[in-house]
Amino acid sequence: MKNFEHLQSIFCLIHNQLVNEFFRNVEVPEIIEYIRNIPSKASLKKACLIRDNDTASVMDMRVQLFTIIKGERGLLMPNYDKITRKRRHKPQITLYFSEKIEDVEEGYEPVTGEISFRIMDAGSDDDISESQALTFGRRIKTIFGGGQGLLWRKGKDLLSYCDWDRGYQLQILCRSKEEGKRIVEKVLEIQNHTPDWQNANYKANEAPSTRYPTIPPTKTIFGKTKRMPRERPIADVYFRYAAILIRGMMQPVVVYEQGREVEEDLTAS
Template sequence: MPLPDDFSPAQHLLEMLLGTHNRTVQKTFIGVPDADLEHPLGGMKLACLLTPDDTVDMILLRMMLFWFEFKGNLPAPLYAIPTEDYQSKILYPYRPEVKLIFREDYSVFLAENKFQRAKAEISWRLINETSASMSQSKAHSIALRIKEVFAEGQGFIWERGITQVTYRDPPHGVRFSLFAASQAEAIRVIERVLEVAEITFNEELIGVSKNNKNYPLVPPTQEVYGKPTKGIRRRPITEVRFQRAELHIYGLRSPIILVDLRNSGDSLV
């Protein structure tokens, strides 16, 4: 069917963005009223929502504010090694890896102190699978379990902290190390992960390392390279929320996104 004579690509694009982008913003700011600058997150929500009168520059700035500043999707500096080297030196080389990623919610406290949001990752190896045996149907089954256990509502939340809790079960491809607010909180998270992995929890495999060192909420400023620089948060006590799950398969350059609460549209479920 041909397009109508008065069809405007620019207007059509804006209408599509208004529908999809604003719907995502509304889902993210559940409970935050529209145009309420008294609410701690009201100003951020107002700034992220597109309006029919926005110019192209305003549209880009609002979307960049939401996805990069609020959602924290800017790439961070990191140390890395080639995938082939990493896969070949681990305990179970070349076995598919499932990774769960959790991230601290945006807050005024983080913005005012210019802190990066705390992050946590938990992963395990599918020791009974290989790159050749792994299939889309198997990945989809794992994704459904993750969605059921971790993606309900706005995502599963747990509290990070200074207590290091390990859970090692090498025959099942499991080597967890969590910094949690308590041993009980770490076990709560581990039990959920093992539920997804379909592995029986064994309390005897738990290890705990308590640290009595004081980690300040706001680290003091220190001199770095001749300039006063805000200190880095270490082992912050804060809540982290499930964000997405990835499946890494040796031979694929990019991970398969199993579940993604960022509404990116490219996950299996």
């Protein structure tokens, strides 16, 4: 029993930190659309947090619920299977962005960004061919790869776009609604999709400079003063490369990278 209590305490600490961070920074209106009897984001968070008196089975349910809300994999329960079964193993493309080195403020790491979506019209084996992957790479090159790479003006506001049937659960940090919508349009253009803006939600904090300070506070750790990580920094990030992950692969494979041919990488994979 002592072994379980020790495991539970460590697991609870780590899991609850992730839950608190996720619900602090992410909007999840799309999941509420499926779970009609849950009235709010706060209620979802409460259901995900592990408590000291939880049994192992209750802990497992909370972890699975949190997983489904994040949209990473399906929850193996009939009531939730309809939410994720269509997209659980579909190929996923991720677009990677980063700040220019010369723009990085002294004392900070470069700001980065990632945007992922799933390819819902993959075959019955949730697979796509090498030629299809290369076609996606060429489309991404055309839309995102010109000049220095597509510019994404990241900021403190959040535009979310959810269209499960088409494979989208986008969370775009931006400085304005227009900028968020521009990035969504570019992502959907890869698959020749047109946004349906009833699937979008925009949220701007009432006190962004306080909630997400430009200069984060410091904390004393082991007697030394450390600067805390920045939350939602304002920065210009540029497209760098795109990678695809297909069920059965150990690692994603690059389908396009600024200034480099990647056909050999796909062949070798």
